[in-house]
Amino acid sequence: MERRRIGILGYEGVMALDLAGPVDAFTTAMAENRLGRPEACYEVVVIGLNAKPFTSESGIVFRPRTTIDRVKTLDTLIIPGGRGLRVPGVQRAVASWILARAGRTRRIASICTGIYALAATGLLDGCQVTTHWRFARDVARRFPRLRVHPDALYLKNGQLYTCAGVTSGIDLSLKLIEEDLGPRAALAVARELVVYLKRPGGQEQFSEPLQLQMESTDQFGELVAWIQGHMRQRLSVDVLAERACLSPRHFSRRFKDEFGTTPAAFVEDLRLGRARDRLALPGESIEHVASSVGFASADSFRRAFERRFGVRPGMYRRHFQLRAGGPVRRTINAA
Helix, strand or coil: CCCCEEEEEECCCCCCCHHHHHHHHHHHEEEECCCCCCCEEEEEEEEEECCCCCCCCCEEEECCCCCCCCCCCCCEEEEEECHHHHHHHHHHHHHHHHHHHHHHCCEEEEEHHHHHHHHHCCCCCCCCCCCHHHHHHHHHHCCCEECCCCCCCCEEECCCEEEECCCCHHHHHHHHHHHHHHHHHHHHHHHHHHEEEEEEECCECCCCHHHHHCCHHHHHHHHHHHHHHCCCCCCCHHHHHCCCCCCHHHCCCCCCHCCCHHHHHHHHHHHHHHHHHHHHCCCCCHHHHHHHHHCCCCCHHHHHHHHHCCCCCHHHHHHHHHCCCCCCCCCCCCC
């Protein structure tokens, strides 16, 4: 089996997880060879600006396998973010190197603030791009020819990909693995890493539950987190009011002022959102999904799901479920 070579750039001041997350995702991707044994699908190479070890923003020291002057042909090139790439001299050098390799590299992706170097090549001019929400305005100011979408997890423009901050590098890696090897392989990697294959909330950097917690007061933010961890329990107004240390009447009034809906409707929406995510995974019956998120019966779940999404859960599952085998298990050896 011919392995695709993934090059990941490293430099002084890189964001450690921007680099390590994709490394682990790609090295986890396995397929059976002709002998029926699991075999790595990718060769992952960490590329340094020079041969010296480099230190991440958090102090982790990495040792490159090769350098930008010596690296062989790459299938995919990934540019992680980090404050070191925002140093003008480093940014110019990396941008020139990317531009020189672009014609012979199938895919090029930036993670988080890695977009500063990729944008400096001019290859993204006129494209819709994304980056970490905190840097989106600065990227748009520095590179006015880009169309920056700060809410997206990742965006594709031909051979070029951009993605948001930190852990979205894993989201993008799973997307690239799915493109290469199909959904079954990508799902196996997601299971091994204990992450979502497709993050709840679609392409938004903030999941709906996180957004609700950010927009609520401390008291109700903690309550939202508690509800998410106790979906199977009885979540009546009396139970929630007691948890919030308020009388039921006062709680209901405060809750509606805070979220613009009743506690019952809010809980049902959270349950349906969780159920929708579970329906995309194989191996669970409609009945089990219903009970796992706190519905009293499969029938009440079906009615609520169709009312909320306009389609019955069985039909939703037929459209979106990924039929995959069990997780792949193997030992990762450091490069």
